[in-house]
Amino acid sequence: MRNLVKLSVFLFLVSIALPSQAQRRSKRKANEDTMNWKYEIECMGVGVEGTYLIKVWSYSKKTKVAMAQAKKNAIHGVIFKGFLGGVDGCTSQKPLARNSNLFNERKDYFESFFEDNGKFLQFINATNDGSVPVQDVLKIKKRYYKVGVIVSVNKDQLRKELEKAGIIRGLSSGF
């Protein structure tokens, strides 16, 4: 009887620990994907002044993780990747960083900037991560999803922050 109780407690603890462990693993993998540029961005229209309205497609075994990672990917994409134009009057936008090696050159800054719940969140205006349409959750492999989340990025404030931190040059710097 005593052994049974022990076993039950053990199984209970494992059942709590395993999903959170898996969640952490997925989160770590999602962060790696961000740094490896494994996400896609598409323009969703001309945003209000000072913002970009984009849809970010992120990958993960867990849809929840992919949705949460969309914010980080959006900011990462606006800084380092840019995006293509297309429908709805969208024009292609170049990345804020003009140097492809910028991340490595300013690794200290960006590692702290992109920490979970880090400063990057300040530049997210709004997302639809609470109500992602079914057609934007794509199952691409067994237990592997591609999730599209619409994000509004406050690119003017983001640019100002990077200029202030000396990461990118302002239009008038040097004059």
Place this chain on the structure above:
Amino acid sequence: MRKFVIFFCSLLMGTSMMFSQAKKPTIMIVPSDVWCNINGYMMEFDNQGTVVKIPNYKKALQENADLLLVISKINGMMAERGFPLKNMESVMKSLEKNSAEDAMMSSKDSGASASESPIDQLKKVAKADIIMQLTWTVNKTGPRNSITFNLQGLDSYTDKQIATAAGTGAPSTSAEIPLLLEEAILAHIDNFNSTLMTHFEDLFTNGREIVLNLKKWDDWDGDFESEYGEDSEELGVLIEDWLADNTVQGRYSTTDATENMMFFEQVRIPLYYERNGKQRAMDTRRFARGLSKFLKDELKIINKVTTKGLGQATIYLGSK
């Protein structure tokens, strides 16, 4: 104590070097000739039998509210980026006002008026170092409207297009033209600024690009083929040697050279020069004065320097 003084002095020098800033180019938005022509803002006059059309900017700015909206919006967004623009309408008003004031101004003692040569009068036009040339057309397909928007950044001196953003927005049946225009500006201004930034980065790396003209007065007895110095080198070659020594990485192109004139393009001048141990911003006038001094001191050729903005200089050889 001595160490402290040395540290303080080096800190002061470092600070003065660090805060030395290049001359900032001025930018102004100007509607393109195509836009003025399409919208009926052109003046026609007979130039010895040939009808010439020129844009009537004053009329356009007084009558077209959409133009004002676009200029105002772009001005605001550029100011936000720390680069306020010259406002064409204000420049034109200032020119008119200053002209009227100059005409009335006279010396208190002698009654003399301010001296002004015909060339001074010719130079009194609205100008900027970089012109943002603006064109848009409204496309109509049935009930749907769309805007084709084209913004070009043109260097006033080298005539090069240094920045651009162009494209057609999404068609709409409900949005009004001012709204579509606003959307077009929001969609394109970042790309324009990105290409402008590329130009500025090039300027900081390779120096400012200018145009240099050398001419001779017709009463001067020498020319650009006259020989000078112990090596009996032609004047034109000596001038090219000076440019090779004083431009950034010896960059310049001799576009035209005859016995009467020399025309240099893509002359890359440094952004700074040193004076009294301090770095100062170099401009075309300062650079041309260097060549002028060389001609006067080394070759005993009296000359006159005139400049146009940040990017064009002409040196006349023979007299002032």
